Amino acid sequence: MRKVVAAKLHGITVTDADLNYHGSITLDPDHCDEVGIFPLEFVEIWNKASGARISTYVIYGERGSRCCVLNGAAARTCQVGDEIIVCSSAYVDKEQIAEIKPRILTFNRGNSVRDRMFYDVSVREDGAMTFAVREGSPMGRS
Numbered sequence: 001m002r003k004v005v006a007a008k009l010h011g012i013t014v015t016d017a018d019l020n021y022h023g024s025i026t027l028d029p030d031h032c033d034e035v036g037i038f039p040l041e042f043v044e045i046w047n048k049a050s051g052a053r054i055s056t057y058v059i060y061g062e063r064g065s066r067c068c069v070l071n072g073a074a075a076r077t078c079q080v081g082d083e084i085i086v087c088s089s090a091y092v093d094k095e096q097i098a099e100i101k102p103r104i105l106t107f108n109r110g111n112s113v114r115d116r117m118f119y120d121v122s123v124r125e126d127g128a129m130t131f132a133v134r135e136g137s138p139m140g141r142s
Contacts, residue, residue, distance in 0.1 A: 004097060005119065006090040007035035008104040009068075011048070013111055014078045016069040023072030025086065026061040028111070035103040037088050045074065046085040052077040058086075066111035083107075098123045101138030 009031055025045060027037070037043065037058055045054050056074050061067040068086075070078045078084060092100060098121045106115040118138045122130045 001091040002094055002097065003089050003091055004100065005102045006088045006100065007037050007102055008088075009035065009037070009086040010104055010106045011083045011114075012068045012086060012105075012107045013109055014070060014080050014082045014084060015067050015111065017075035017078060017080060018069060018071045019075040021071035021075075023074065024057050024059045025074060026059050026067055026069035026071060027086070028066050028068075029060040029063045031066075031105060031111075031113075032058065032060065034113075034116075035088075035105055037086070041088055044087045044089070045070075045077070046087070047078050048083045048085065049079070050077070050082070068111060097121050098129065103137065104133075 025043065032038070039060050040057050042055060042057050045056065054074055054077050061069065090100065102119045104117045104119070105113050108114045115135070116137060117133055117135050120132045120134045124130060
């Protein structure tokens with residue numbers, strides 16, 4: 001089994017931090033639904049400003065709010081206004097890597113979606129893998 005990227009929110013801006021909450025990251029369900037991140041799913045968070053890297057779980061905030069709130073101990077790793085990367089992962093067999101098409105959103109300030117893309121791995125006849133970043137959604141692609 002290999003640990004691979006399953007979904008990513010790239011460059012989302014931290015909108016709040018709540019040290020006194022029980023833990024987790026609160027995200028807009030609209031963003032999560034679009035890439036396939038689920039409530040209670042563990043994610044890695046990488047702070048683009050500080051380089052801090054943490055792991056925590058997702059809870060859903062208010063739909064349409066564009067929120068990104070670090071809670072509990074995670075609140076100490078980011079400042080409001082920091083851009084972070086939220087990445088979920090999955091364990092798959094090597095043969096399945098070309099089957100998954102991780103979806104990625106990138107963001108403008110204010111957390112409106114800038115770009116929609118996905119990662120596309122293919123296997124050539126000789127068994128070598130190729131990698132491409134594609135715009136849009138993998139839906140409808142063969």
